[in-house]
Amino acid sequence: MRLALVTGSLVHGGAERQSITLANRLAERGHECHAVYVKNDPSQLGRLRIVPPGSVRCLHASRYFDLKAISHLHAFFERLAPDALLATNPYALMYASLANPGVPLAVTLHSTHIQTLKEHLQMLAYRPLFWAADCAVFVCERQQRHWLRRGLFGRSNQVIYNGVDLDYWKPVDARGLRRALGFAPEDYVVGLSAVLRPEKNASQLVDALARLRQLGLPARALFIGDGPERGKVEQRARALGVADRVVISGFQEDVRPFLSACDVLTLTSFTEALSLAAIEAMALGRPVVHADVGGAAEMIQSGHDGGLFPVGDTARLVDHLAALADPVLRLRMGESARATVERRFSEHAMVERYEQMLARITGNKRSRRAQLRKRAAAH
Numbered sequence: 001m002r003l004a005l006v007t008g009s010l011v012h013g014g015a016e017r018q019s020i021t022l023a024n025r026l027a028e029r030g031h032e033c034h035a036v037y038v039k040n041d042p043s044q045l046g047r048l049r050i051v052p053p054g055s056v057r058c059l060h061a062s063r064y065f066d067l068k069a070i071s072h073l074h075a076f077f078e079r080l081a082p083d084a085l086l087a088t089n090p091y092a093l094m095y096a097s098l099a100n101p102g103v104p105l106a107v108t109l110h111s112t113h114i115q116t117l118k119e120h121l122q123m124l125a126y127r128p129l130f131w132a133a134d135c136a137v138f139v140c141e142r143q144q145r146h147w148l149r150r151g152l153f154g155r156s157n158q159v160i161y162n163g164v165d166l167d168y169w170k171p172v173d174a175r176g177l178r179r180a181l182g183f184a185p186e187d188y189v190v191g192l193s194a195v196l197r198p199e200k201n202a203s204q205l206v207d208a209l210a211r212l213r214q215l216g217l218p219a220r221a222l223f224i225g226d227g228p229e230r231g232k233v234e235q236r237a238r239a240l241g242v243a244d245r246v247v248i249s250g251f252q253e254d255v256r257p258f259l260s261a262c263d264v265l266t267l268t269s270f271t272e273a274l275s276l277a278a279i280e281a282m283a284l285g286r287p288v289v290h291a292d293v294g295g296a297a298e299m300i301q302s303g304h305d306g307g308l309f310p311v312g313d314t315a316r317l318v319d320h321l322a323a324l325a326d327p328v329l330r331l332r333m334g335e336s337a338r339a340t341v342e343r344r345f346s347e348h349a350m351v352e353r354y355e356q357m358l359a360r361i362t363g364n365k366r367s368r369r370a371q372l373r374k375r376a377a378a379h
Contacts, residue, residue, distance in 0.1 A: 001031045001032070001083040001084060001358060001359065001362060002031070002032040002034075002080065002081070002082045002083050003023075003026060003031055003032065003033050003034065003082055003083065003084055003085075003086065003358065004033075004034045004035075004036060004076075004077065004080060004082040004084075004085050004086070004096075004103075005019055005022060005023050005033065005034070005035050005036070005085075005086045005087075005088070006035075006036045006037075006038070006073075006085065006086070006087045006088065006092040006093075006095060006096045007019045007035070007036070007037045007038070007087075007088045007089070007092050008037065008038050008039060008088070008089060008091040008092045009037050009038065009039040009040075009041040009042075009043075010037050010041060010042050010043055010044040010045050010048075011041045011043050011044070011195075012043050012044060012195055012225070012251055013195055014110065014162070014275065014276035014277060015088050015089055015108075015110035016044055016088070017044065017047070017276060018088070018108075018110070018162055018276060019035075019086075019088040019108075020035070020044055020047045020048055021165075021347065021351075022086070022350075022351065022354055023035050023048060023050050024047075024048065024049050024050065025347065025351040026351065026354070026355060027049070027050040027051065029351070029355065031355075032052060033050045033055065034050070034052070034054075034055045034056070034057075034080060034082070035048055035050060035055065035056045035057075036056075036057055036058075036059065036073065036076070037057075037058050037059070038058075038059050038061045038066075038069060038091065038092060038095050039058075039059075039060075039061050040058050040060050040061075042058065043251075046253075057076065059072055059073055059095070061095075065094075069095065070095055070098050070099050071099075073095055073096070073099035074098075074099035074100075074101065076099075077099055077100065077101050077103065078101050082103055083103070083104070083358075083362045084103060084104045084105070084106065084358045084361060084362050085100060085103050085104070085105045085106070086105075086106050086107070086108065086354075086358065087105065087106070087107045087108070088107075088108050088110070089107075089108070089109060089110055089111065090107075090109070090122070090123065090126040090129070090130075092107075093105075093107045093126065093129050093130070093133070094126065094129060097129045097132065097133075104134045104358075104361040104362050104364070105132075105133050105134055105361075106133060106134055106135040106136070106137060106154075106357060106358065106361060107129075107130065107133045107135075107136055107137065107154065108137040108139070108160075109136065109137070109138055109139070109143070109147065109152075109273070110139060110273050111271070111273055112142070112143045112146055112147075112271055112272065112273050112293065112294045113146075113270070113271040113293070114271075115198075115199060115270070115271070123152070126152075127151060127152055130152050130153060130154050131153070131154065131155070132154075132155075133154040133155065134154065134155050134156065134361040134364065135154050135155065135156045135157070135158060135357055135360075135361050136152075136153055136154030136156075136157050136158075137157075137158050137159075137160050137354075137357065138157065138158070138159050138160075138273075139159070139160065139161060139162050139273045139274040139295065140159060140161065140273060140274040140294060140295025140298050140299075141159055141295065141298060142294060142295050142297070142298065143273045143274070143294055143295060144157060144159050156361075158353075158357055160350060160353045160354060160357070161274060161295075161298075161344065161345055161349075161350060162274050162276050162279060162345065162350060163279070163345045163346050163347040163348070163349055163350030163351070164276070164279050164280055164283050164341065164345065164346070164347050165347040166283060166341065166342060166346055166347070168256075169256065169280055169283035169284055169341075170256075170283075170284065171260050171284050171285050172256050172257050172260045173260070174257050174258075174260035174261035177257045177258065177260075177261045178261045181222065181247050181249075181261065182247065183220055183247075183261070184218070186218050187218050187219075187220045188212075188217055188218050188219045188220065188263055188325050189219075189220045189221075189222055189261060189262045189263050189264075190205065190208070190209065190212075190219060190220070190221050190222070190262065190263070190264055190265075190266055190321055191221075191222045191223075191224055191258070191259060191261070191262030191264070191265045191266070191281070191286075192205050192221070192222070192223050192224065192225075192265065192266055192267065192268065193224040193225060193255055193258070193259060193265065193277040193280070193281065194223075194224075194225050194227075194267070194269070194277055195225050195226070195227040196223065196225055196226060196227030196228065196229040196230050196233065196248075197227050197228060197229060198228070198229060198270075199269055199270050199271050200227075200229065200267075200268065200269050200270075201268045201269055201270050201291075201312070202223060202229055202232075202233050202268065203229070203232055203233055203236045204268040204312070204314055204317065205221050205223070205266060205268055206221065206233060206236045206237050206240060206242065206246065207236070207240070207314050208266075208268075208314055208317050208318050208321060209221045209237075209240075209242050209245060209246070210240040210241070210242050211314070211318045212318060212321060212322060212325075213242060213245065215318075215322055217322065217325050219245065219321075219325075220245050220246075220247070221237075221242075221245060221246045221247070222247050222249065222258065222261065222262055223246070223247070223248040223249065224249050224252060224255055224258045224259065225248075225249070225250070225251060225252075226248065226249075226250045226251050230248060233246070233248065234246070234248070255280070256284065259280065259281050259284050259286060260284055260286075262281075262286060263286070263324070263327075263330060264286060264287050264288070264289060264321065264324045264330060265277075265278065265281035265286050265287075265288045265289070266288065266289040266290070266317065266321065267288065267289075267290045267291060267296075268291055268317065269291055269293060269311075270291075270293070270311060270312075271293055271294065272290075272291070272293045272294040272295075272296065273294045273295060274294055274295040274298070274299065275290070275294070275296070275299075278290055278296070278299060278300070279299065279341055279345045281337075282299075282300075282305065282306070282337035282338065282340060282341050282345075283337075283338060283341040283345075284338075285334040285335060285337060285338045286334055286337065287305060287306040287307070287324055287330060287333035287334050287336075287337050288300060288305075288306040288307075288337065289306055289307040289308075289309065289317060289320040289321055289324070290306060290307070290308055290309075291308075291309060291310070291311045291312075291317075292308045292309065292310055292311065293311055296308055299340070299344075299345070300337075300340075301340075302320075304333065304336050305333050305334075305336035305337040305339075305340050306333060306337060307320035307323075307324070
């Protein structure tokens with residue numbers, strides 16, 4: 001198949017990482033893949049390894065709705081004549097839909113709850129684009145139920161879990177990095193891997209850290225990432241007197257050593273769909289304590305391979321983290337976490353299901369055209 005994959009940008013984020021992975025893996029399977037990103041943020045451009053000349057392009061959209069960028073995309077699709085389009089999230093769907101010359105189109109949605117009035121209005125505007133899509137892909141069952149109840153769906157709908165490369169996501173020796181980050185051997189390091197945006201609620205980990213310290217635990221917090229909420233996290237740490245127990249790594253091209261430097265990972269987000277960061281940590285044998293949002297309960301069996309807590313409930317978060325300060329329990333849960341990923345969240349299974357879905361919608365389009373030609377010939 002000749003495929004065009006469209007994203008809003010290539011910023012650091014799970015949805016963008018997943019789109020890049022699909023482009024790379026589908027190309028390895030012999031498909032001709034082309035990647036298009038709407039806005040010029042190429043932070044992850046180096047991860048794309050697809051090889052045809054001109055296979056990666058940026059539309060350089062200068063505003064949210066850029067008619068010139070849509071026109072360029074339409075001309076590109078006309079020249080390329082792809083067999084199918086795959087858009088990542090609604091913004092990319094808008095550009096792919098408006099520029100589409102009649103090619104089968106699928107969209108993957110990576111969000112669940114939306115926070116602002118502006119986002120609610122945008123989702124209302126996006127609904128007709130989803131209705132016209134040949135397939136809407138959701139990343140977990142809970143997310144699909146949430147959006148179907150709200151009238152957001154495609155002509156067909158499918159759940160495909162995010163997945164990771166199990167050969168790549170293996171624990172690495174992080175003792176040297178732990179020392180470099182200032183952690184003592186006895187420190188209990190709780191990590192959070194995310195772009196520090198408001199919905200990630202990263203300051204809750206600082207609150208939990210302060211309470212763990214009050215319990216007498218040698219807790220440290222490692223924030224793997226960066227973003228607009230960094231200042232808020234640092235301010236909260238100073239206010240609670242734990243600034244010397246908090247490390248923020250900044251963006252990292254390879255997060256494996258940093259995840260491996262942690263004893264346990266947490267996600268304190270107000271909203272998630274199916275967190276790729278959580279799956280990566282679990283693949284590295286780290287138990288994850290996750291706010292019960294999106295597909296967290298489809299990924300984590302609380303008490304077996306991690307823990308779940310109600311959104312915003314710092315007391316329950318602290319309970320889980322305090323229990324996991326026990327290295328024996330932590331090791332057992334970490335082994336179970338790795339086994340869960342091997343069983344349900346492998347990259348191979350994810351790519352295979354996307355390949356099957358794209359082949360199906362492409363075949364459906366060809367079948368409809370053949371039927372129309374037969375009807376026309378009969379008349």
